[in-house]
């Protein structure tokens with residue numbers, strides 16, 4: 601649990617809550633966004649890629665429409681979000697443009713994460729944006745999300761974004777300086793928890809409270825988000841968004857906020873556990889010796905260039921066996937491509953993939969996050 605380790609994280613998801621984005625419901629917080637963006641520009645100059653998850657659509661819509669209270673009727677909430685999302689998106693767009701950085705608005709629903717194909721589409725889009733040096737600004741697609749399928753809070757959405765972008769750090773900025781031993785709004789004795797392992801028992805008691813009037817989640821959903829991120833081996837920092845140079849301080853390894861450390865065994869993701877439990881593969885990829893070594897000895901992803909032939913019929917996201925030249929199963933994983941495309945890509949180098957497919961494609965046939973070694 602050494603904060604200096606955070607300096608090596610190269611892809612961050614930064615989630616910012618409604619109260620910060622609207623100055624506690626007073627006005628859209630343009631100067632605060634400008635300060636975070638200046639720090640994002642500084643992080644990028646150090647080689648850190650950044651994905652923003654920005655709340656605030658409902659709160660900004662309430663301001664525009666002059667609504668004194670958060671509507672409890674779903675259609676009105678969704679309508680307020682539709683109004684406010686324009687403000688939120690343009691706020692980020694203008695602030696990033698000052699640093700010559702392009703922004704992209706990405707609105708997601710729960711279905712996009714639950715459906716494997718839509719999940720892969722969202723992942724490819726985010727990856728393309730990052731490749732172009734664009735900062736994706738993600739929010740829930742509040743207008744279409746129905747009550748049953750809402751992420752419901754952007755903390756959970758941020759954890760999903762970590763997975764979608766294969767990020768290696770989640771930073772949640774909020775109106776408190778981190779997680780306290782109890783809700784500091786009600787308990788003046790509450791103490792800030794600095795560093796904790798994700799399964800630290802203190803956290804359960806601490807995160808009981810609900811959120812403020814503008815946001816939804818409170819600390820409970822922030823802890824849940826950190827737990828989801830930890831399943832991908834990703835640690836989470838929860839810190840005060842109004843703290844001076846807070847993002848740079850995190851990158852410098854300063855002990856700001858609460859750092860929830862993912863355990864070593866958290867490195868096997870839920871998906872990997874799911875893969876480990878599957879026995880039936882619908883396809884077989886034959887690997888050359890270089891690919892065998894890349895998987896077994898170097899812990900790498902499987903690239904099309906190391907695949908010599910493909911057996912079976914499968915869709916993107918299906919489970920396939922990776923076999924070496926002797927026919928021995930050395931790994932199992934989820935294919936990024938269907939069997940037809942996988943066949944076309946046999947022996948193809950990463951730089952030729954787009955040309956062979958006639959569209960942008962993933963560099964990996966099976967990403968190492970979706971791959972487990974052994975029969």
Ligand SMILES: Nc1ncnc2c1ncn2[C@@H]1O[C@H](COP(=O)(O)OP(=O)(O)O)[C@@H](O)[C@H]1O
Nearest residue numbers: 617618774780782783806809811812815817818
């Ligand atoms: N143990 C705790 N430590 C810190 N804040 C807590 C705790 N329990 C509940 N909270 C509340 O969570 C709020 C932050 O959650 P929320 O209002 O959803 O913020 P955001 O809009 O940033 O997502 C804080 O204002 C605080 O009152």
Ligand SMILES: N[C@@H](CCC(=O)OP(=O)(O)O)C(=O)O
Nearest residue numbers: 618656657658753754815816
């Ligand atoms: N999609 C909603 C998110 C609401 C929400 O989760 O807010 P918060 O708890 O402040 O992150 C909005 O933009 O208003």
